[in-house]
Amino acid sequence: MLDIKGLRASAGEKDILKGIDLTVKAGEVHAIMGPNGSGKSTLAQVLAGHPAYKVTGGTVTFDGADLLDMEPEERAQAGLFLAFQYPVEIAGVTNAYFLRAAYNAIRKARGEEELDPMDFLDILEEKLKLVEWGPEIMQRAVNSGFSGGEKKRNEILQMAVLEPKLAILDETDSGLDIDALRIVAEGVNKLRRPDRATIVVTHYQRLLDHIVPDYVHVLFDGQIVKSGGKELAHELEAKGYEWLTGVPEAVSA
Amino acid sequence: MSSPVESLVNREYKWGFVTDIEADTVPKGLSEEIVRLISAKKQEPEFLLEWRLKAYRGWLKMTEPHWPNVTYPPIDYQDLIYYSAPRTQKPLGSLDEVDPKLLEAYTKLGIPLTEQKLLAGVAVDAIFDSVSVGTSYKKQLGAMGIIFCSFSEAVREHPELVRKYLGSVVPTSDNFFAALNSAVFSDGSFVYVPKGVRCPMDLSTYFRINAQNTGQFERTLIIADEGASVSYLEGCTAPKRDENQLHAAVVELVALDGASIKYSTVQNWYAGDEEGKGGIYNFVTKRGKAARGAKISWTQVETGSAITWKYPSVILQGDDSVGEFYSVAVVNGRQQADTGTKMIHIGRNTRSTIVSKGISAGRGNNSYRGQVKVLPKAAGARNYTQCDSMLIGNRCGAHTFPYIDVQNPTASVEHEASTSKIGEDQIFYLKQRGLNTENAISIIVNGFCKEVFKELPMEFAVEAQKLLGISLEGSVG
Numbered sequence: 001m002l003d004i005k006g007l008r009a010s011a012g013e014k015d016i017l018k019g020i021d022l023t024v025k026a027g028e029v030h031a032i033m034g035p036n037g038s039g040k041s042t043l044a045q046v047l048a049g050h051p052a053y054k055v056t057g058g059t060v061t062f063d064g065a066d067l068l069d070m071e072p073e074e075r076a077q078a079g080l081f082l083a084f085q086y087p088v089e090i091a092g093v094t095n096a097y098f099l100r101a102a103y104n105a106i107r108k109a110r111g112e113e114e115l116d117p118m119d120f121l122d123i124l125e126e127k128l129k130l131v132e133w134g135p136e137i138m139q140r141a142v143n144s145g146f147s148g149g150e151k152k153r154n155e156i157l158q159m160a161v162l163e164p165k166l167a168i169l170d171e172t173d174s175g176l177d178i179d180a181l182r183i184v185a186e187g188v189n190k191l192r193r194p195d196r197a198t199i200v201v202t203h204y205q206r207l208l209d210h211i212v213p214d215y216v217h218v219l220f221d222g223q224i225v226k227s228g229g230k231e232l233a234h235e236l237e238a239k240g241y242e243w244l245t246g247v248p249e250a251v252s253a
Numbered sequence: 254m255s256s257p258v259e260s261l262v263n264r265e266y267k268w269g270f271v272t273d274i275e276a277d278t279v280p281k282g283l284s285e286e287i288v289r290l291i292s293a294k295k296q297e298p299e300f301l302l303e304w305r306l307k308a309y310r311g312w313l314k315m316t317e318p319h320w321p322n323v324t325y326p327p328i329d330y331q332d333l334i335y336y337s338a339p340r341t342q343k344p345l346g347s348l349d350e351v352d353p354k355l356l357e358a359y360t361k362l363g364i365p366l367t368e369q370k371l372l373a374g375v376a377v378d379a380i381f382d383s384v385s386v387g388t389s390y391k392k393q394l395g396a397m398g399i400i401f402c403s404f405s406e407a408v409r410e411h412p413e414l415v416r417k418y419l420g421s422v423v424p425t426s427d428n429f430f431a432a433l434n435s436a437v438f439s440d441g442s443f444v445y446v447p448k449g450v451r452c453p454m455d456l457s458t459y460f461r462i463n464a465q466n467t468g469q470f471e472r473t474l475i476i477a478d479e480g481a482s483v484s485y486l487e488g489c490t491a492p493k494r495d496e497n498q499l500h501a502a503v504v505e506l507v508a509l510d511g512a513s514i515k516y517s518t519v520q521n522w523y524a525g526d527e528e529g530k531g532g533i534y535n536f537v538t539k540r541g542k543a544a545r546g547a548k549i550s551w552t553q554v555e556t557g558s559a560i561t562w563k564y565p566s567v568i569l570q571g572d573d574s575v576g577e578f579y580s581v582a583v584v585n586g587r588q589q590a591d592t593g594t595k596m597i598h599i600g601r602n603t604r605s606t607i608v609s610k611g612i613s614a615g616r617g618n619n620s621y622r623g624q625v626k627v628l629p630k631a632a633g634a635r636n637y638t639q640c641d642s643m644l645i646g647n648r649c650g651a652h653t654f655p656y657i658d659v660q661n662p663t664a665s666v667e668h669e670a671s672t673s674k675i676g677e678d679q680i681f682y683l684k685q686r687g688l689n690t691e692n693a694i695s696i697i698v699n700g701f702c703k704e705v706f707k708e709l710p711m712e713f714a715v716e717a718q719k720l721l722g723i724s725l726e727g728s729v730g
Contacts, residue, residue: 048685051677072684081685088682091673092700101696102686109687141700158686 001026001197002047002067002166007058008222009046016042018222019058024166027194031208031233032201034219035241040201041085043219044170048082049075063165077109079165083155083172089143095154096138099124099161106162127160130187149180156187167191168199173207185210205237220245282331285309288436291336295405295439298412301419308425308435315429321591322620322652323560325534333499335437335470394452399483400445401456404472407443414445418476422505422542422568430501430562431538434470438503441471446481446512455710457486473504477512477547484515486713498523499534500558506541506549510571513548514541517709519717522557527615529587532559539563545571545600552708554717555582555592564622566595569603569631576605579705581717584617584649585725593623593654598634598664607638610702613649614725620652627664634664643701644674645694645725673701694725 002024009017016039024030034040046053047060049072060067067075090098096117103123104114115123128135131153143151152172159167169188173181188198188211200211208216208230216232217224218241225244226232236243279290288309292302317328394401400411408415425435442458458473477483500522508514516539525532535558541549551565567576578594596605611619619642627634642651657666675697683693699706699718706714 048681050681071689072681073687073689076685076687084682084685088679090679090683090697090700092703093696098683098686098696101692102683102688105689105692106687162686 001063002199003059003061004047005059007043007046007060008056009042009053010056011042011053015056016053016222017046020219020222020224022217022224024197024199026165026197028215029192029198029200029211029213031213031216031230032199032219033203033205033216033233033236035245035247036203038219039222040203040219041170044082044085044168044199044201047075047168048072048080073105074109076162076164077106081159081162081164081167083152083159083167083169085171085174087143087146087151087155089141089146091141091144093142094139095142096124098142099138099158102158103161123161127157130160130190131157132183133157148175149177152176152184153180153187156184160187160191163191165195166197166199168201170201171203172200173202173204181207182210205233208233218244278334278337281334283309283333283335283437287335291437291439294336295408297408300412300416301408304420304425305436308432309437311426312429312432312436315432317429318562321562321622322618322654323562323589323591325560325589328499328534330433336439394454397450397453398447399450399452400443402443404438404441404443404474407474411443411445414476415443415474418474418505418507419472420505422507422540423503423538428538430536431503434472434501434503434538438470438472441502442473442475444475444483444485446477446483448478449480450478451481452483455484455486457488469498469500469502471502473502474507475505475514475516476507477509477514479509480511481509482513482515484710485517486710487516487518488521488716498532500537502537502539504537504539504565506539508541508543508547508549508574510544511546512544513550515550516541516552516565517713518551518553518555519709519713519720520553520555520557520561521720523559524557524586524588525559527586529559532588533557534559535561535563537561537563539565540568540595541566541576542568542570543574543576546573547571548575548577550575550577550579550708551594552577552579552705553581553592554705554709554720555580555590556720558590559588561588561590561592563592564594566597567605568597568599569605569634570599571603572600573602574600575603577708578605578607578609578623579708580609581612581702581705581721582610582619582621583612583614583721583725584619585615586617587615588617590618591620591622593621595624596626596636598625598627598631598636601631602633602635603631604634605636607636607640608704609638609640610705611640611642611651612645612698612701612721612725613642613651614645616648618650618652620654622654622656624656624658625666625668626656627659627661627666629660631661632663634661636664636666638666638668639704640668640670641701642670642672643698644672695721698725 004020004022007017007020020043032040042053046055055068062078062080100120107114143154172184176184200213213230216228216230218226279287288305292305423431425432444456446452475485506514506516522533522535543549549567553565555561565578569576576596582590582592584590593609594607607623609621611621613619621640625636640653644651651672653670655668659666679697680690680693683696698721706717709717
């Protein structure tokens with residue numbers, strides 16, 4: 001599904017990704033771990049096409065298409081979804097309106113008919129259950145005044161509605177309490193299907209107790225320095241990143 | 254590499270066509286002769302000529318205001334044509350007699366002059382250059398005693414009303430541009446709603462400047478008698494020309510005891526090109542006077558004009574009167590806007606609400622200028638002001654100049670202000686959800702303007718949303 005070869009990217013003058021190779025097949029869950037500043041979030045943003053990053057080398061194919069040649073919205077329409085680490089607030093636009101606009105934009109791009117508000121509501125009701133939310137959340141402005149946990153749940157709700165082929169969760173666990181973590185993880189698990197894949201970007205092992213990965217990759221200084229099965233995450237939890245990087249890790253919250 | 258947003262091409266101003274139509278114009282320049290000539294062409298009564306001359310003489314002694322936060326080269330008032338009318342053989346009896354080219358121009362504008370729009374229930378008066386070309390729906394309104402006609406017709410048919418109310422809210426001496434308008438205005442719209450009558454439909458005027466080197470000086474006078482109510486819509490466009498065109502209109506609203514007037518504008522005059530060449534100078538005086546228990550509500554969506562200088566205001570003269578101002582002002586390219594409102598609280602328990610949304614993009618410069626004045630007798634007066642600015646890109650400006658003057662200790666005045674910036678991050682978020690740049694900006698901006706748009710009549714709100722999308726295309730970079 002996703003094939004990354006020798007991907008290099010920079011922000012301004014600074015090289016951040018220094019040759020990433022990664023293959024993700026349908027049905028798989030990959031975890032990308034690594035210390036702060038290793039390039040995890042950059043990888044997620046580059047795959048989604050954030051304009052702040054410049055790709056300086058390598059190729060990425062997504063379902064046979066050249067991903068790097070696509071606009072961010074084309075990537076989304078092709079089935080790539082990024083759950084943001086810092087979801088953006090949009091004042092005055094209700095969650096319901098935003099979600100339907102996104103849903104219809106993607107349908108339209110695929111040559112499917114757009115849904116009217118009533119039909120969309122039916123779909124929405126189903127998806128809201130997944131994140132254990134009532135309908136009132138839909139009338140609030142997108143992420144405005146949402147708590148950190150609510151914002152992350154809203155990302156998962158969007159993912160549930162848009163049903164991407166490849167979902168990239170960028171530090172979705174940061175800032176979540178235990179209950180929110182469970183809701184978010186269960187939501188993701190319920191969306192797992194043999195024809196879909198997930199990349200979980202995280203600093204900590206705890207999310208991976210809930211979303212169990214097939215593969216774990218450790219990113220350090222813009223390169224994948226070790227790959228393994230889910231047991232690698234436990235090893236990291238026990239030994240810390242210093243074990244792989246040789247660099248003492250700064251204390252972080 | 255330019256950002257994907259920047260590379261979106263600025264769409265052409267689609268209303269920029271010129272209609273080739275024979276026009277009756279007066280020579281360039283302004284003098285007492287010209288004022289007399291205009292008045293004579295319009296076969297006006299003596300009182301009006303005197304009124305114009307008084308305004309003209311007053312104007313000669315006034316100087317152009319330079320306190321607004323805008324810059325432009327000096328205007329040569331002797332280089333303008335002060336009257337231009339589509340040439341017609343005889344007075345028009347019905348729309349069928351209107352020059353087909355004119356109707357074609359309105360069709361291009363999407364203007365509701367014909368049957369289909371009548372069915373939609375909007376009565377329309379259209380001002381082409383300076384002359385009113387047709388007022389629809391007149392008979393139906395007439396049966397209720399509502400007068401909706403061109404200003405010239407009102408002068409002919411209802412001189413007593415014109416004489417009584419013209420200049421009663423904006424006197425000839427009010428300001429430089431109002432004085433100029435008073436001297437040379439050629440037409441405009443007139444509305445009178447009699448006592449206790451609720452006007453059953455929105456009344457609508459469409460203004461268009463066509464001829465070259467012409468100023469448009471229209472005059473609108475709306476009177477809602479005791480207990481009456483009316484909603485009035487105004488739309489504006491102009492052809493693309495390299496020269497700047499001057500638009501100096503005056504709108505006066507008179508709301509008598511318990512009356513209500515809602516005045517909505519969607520202004521989309523040509524804004525000039527990217528380098529700031531051409532475009533309309535929109536120097537407009539709009540003011541309403543609210544008597545006891547009356548309500549005046551201004552809603553404006555300003556997306557056009559090279560320069561906008563406009564402060565729709567309410568004089569809250571009667572006790573318990575209410576004034577509202579809801580505004581969206583958008584500047585892009587080299588546009589400059591200095592706009593806001595004045596709420597003058599004179600009566601007791603008067604209330605006013607100001608909601609201003611300024612959007613600045615490109616190299617645009619947007620200033621909110623508002624005055625809330627509570628006079629000594631206005632016990633219990635209340636004002637709420639909310640003033641939000643949104644910046645798109647790094648080269649635009651947003652400024653806020655609130656003036657608050659409270660002379661009564663029981664008054665309460667609130668002012669809230671915010672400034673935000675649409676960034677690549679916000680747009681990227683929406684793009685990541687499958688929306689293209691254009692839709693992303695449109696969603697963000699419409700969300701920002703929501704409180705104002707909900708005040709607009711439905712069909713206008715839809716138009717305003719579309720217009721906003723177009724105005725801001727290619728604005729992020």
